[in-house]
Amino acid sequence: MAEQLKDLADDRALLGRTSTAERVSDILRSRIAEGYFPPGTRLSEDSIGGALGVSRNTLREAFRLLTHERLLVHELNRGVFVRVLTVEDVEDIYRTRRLVECAVVRGLGEPPYGLDGLAGAVEEGRRAAREGDWKGVGTANIHFHRELVALAASERTAELMRSVFAELRLAFHVVDEPQRLHEPYIARNVAILEALQAGDRGKAESLLAGYLDDSLERVVEVYRRRVGEDG
Amino acid sequence: MAEQLKDLADDRALLGRTSTAERVSDILRSRIAEGYFPPGTRLSEDSIGGALGVSRNTLREAFRLLTHERLLVHELNRGVFVRVLTVEDVEDIYRTRRLVECAVVRGLGEPPYGLDGLAGAVEEGRRAAREGDWKGVGTANIHFHRELVALAASERTAELMRSVFAELRLAFHVVDEPQRLHEPYIARNVAILEALQAGDRGKAESLLAGYLDDSLERVVEVYRRRVGEDG
């Protein structure tokens, strides 16, 4: 009986957590993630509230949730906009990623590790690449690194990085050259995974660090050009 | 509860400045930090909104800010409560601290570093200790580690840890043996600072790791006993 109650307690998370504001924010979050609302878009209270059939108060509550996640920015008396990351933001994102992700790898105990999630993300990326779905490759890439962070088995660390990866997607949407951006890193993720499978943390960490440095450089390079266009 | 509401009404005078919701959250945050609202307390929208003289909408926004900082937990249709950390939470907090703080030290470039903030926090702790203000020692201790994280010069990393440290304060308040908890670590912070001043990152990192391990053990030990009392 105790077993069953424990399992039931896990399901509880799937049950009650559905206020209207949260559901609205879920919808908007995924719309933003998929690029339906590109960075810079203004989200009008009237139109979105009307389209979704919720009141302004509820919608504003959803906006606030997403603002806390740094996906929206709020400008007084002007409304909320999908965040436009600056180059400094992108650099800070990668600074955080390098700090945390490398620390996760370094902090791993003795092998073997639970690498199913990582292997799954690698496979996901390969499949998307075969189908020419470069956006899907980018998503799989993010999944790979999210799984990597999950190896630390720290809820707080995972949550921080979830938000950081969501921000990173904003940068990817601005860049909008998904193949050039994501293709080179499929092989590198495989190499990291193989190093971990071999139990070689040191190699995995240095591969990861190199990956992040290269990725930052590439993203910033394209990003700076792209942002320059608008100004 | 009646006492508390009366006192809250006195804070109403401070409500002259920035966004109302932020000011409300400032008030509540410090009230929680000082233990005025102990963990587990339910914060009623009606009574607190009435005592502070703000509308429910504004108060709910303040609640949301604090919920995002993990100081409050929100239960659907039940309201918000001051968070009660579990032992697992405390362990996760220290897991995150160890991951991030050690990574920050490891990731430092070549010396010298900007250690003024750290030195200031050490001095703050010494002064509080001289005055027997053990709660102040705990605060200074947190400041020390916040300054340590600031060395990474990453806005996102700093923000994560700010929230983690705020949570930690909740644990400290439950434990409520500030001298036993904080006194031993004044000297250890000094040692870490000196290692950094000498440019010895490796030593600083191992001192820091040892500090965090000991601190976790001590907090968890007392915390588990303390939580056991309530059950």
Next chain:
DNA sequence: CCGTAGAGGATTGTTCAACGATCCCTCAAT
């Protein structure tokens, strides 16, 4: 032709009242 001031419309900021939904407590019945 250009720049500026101002009027008007549109949008957001804030509060309030109301109603339904949910939870908790109590009490009676099995």
Next chain:
DNA sequence: ATTGAGGGATCGTTGAACAATCCTCTACGG
């Protein structure tokens, strides 16, 4: 001891109202 019904309290959401602010378009003067 467990179940179920009822009542009271609180939360969730909506809709409306009004003030404050921003944006656009127009008209005026240089």
